[in-house]
Amino acid sequence: MGLTKTEKFTALQNEIAQFAKVFGHPARVAILEHLFKINSCVCGDLVNEIGLAQPTISQHLKELTHLDLIQGEITGNSLCYCINAQKWSKMKTVMQQFLNQDLTAINCC
Amino acid sequence: MGLTKTEKFTALQNEIAQFAKVFGHPARVAILEHLFKINSCVCGDLVNEIGLAQPTISQHLKELTHLDLIQGEITGNSLCYCINAQKWSKMKTVMQQFLNQDLTAINCC
DNA sequence: TTTATTAATCGTAATATTGCAATGTATAAA
């Protein structure tokens, strides 16, 4: 089938999975890390930085934009992407709640 | 191609992506949450809990086991899975470092 | 033994993802 049965899960579970999924490719991790490093916003040197073809980077950027984790703005004839700090914070809250589940009660077989 | 070019990225970037990827499906999120909730370890009622077919759950469990985030132990004729607390902690460190990148310097276009 | 029960594995269909060449679009520079 290849089709995730999202209706079987809670909105939060689907949200966590959606965020995680977008981080589930090293190119997108690398793009985000680069955008954090270049603390002002930065655009298309990502292609040189990452070393994948331009359409490939463009596609990864699209997925990040789609979740609103980054935003792009046209400056001249180039396009400037940057982290959406507010959305990143919200995402972080969701993900950390998942990661911080109580380990102390774990009592393995 | 459908094949991730891992060689273009650092070991850490690939590691982050690998962990994120396994969280990138709501069934695996649900499985982990259930294992946390049932603080002692629990086995095949995951199939009833989640509502996907047994082979599907088994496959998701395999992926989690593969990353060592959970472990299974045979008890009688059933199989008891539980969170691997040590590995979870290590994973959490890696993921939180990624999530906690400095937002204060972000100065969008 | 024989029969249930539990869960892994196999095989396969449907769909998604990754990557890129080719092309299109829009602005900048000449």
Next chain:
DNA sequence: TTTATACATTGCAATATTACGATTAATAAA
């Protein structure tokens, strides 16, 4: 204008993922 530059979009091939029926293996119960 014409040409260059920057990036999105399209189309496609290769591969991965998701899901499950059927089967298998192994233990438990009868």
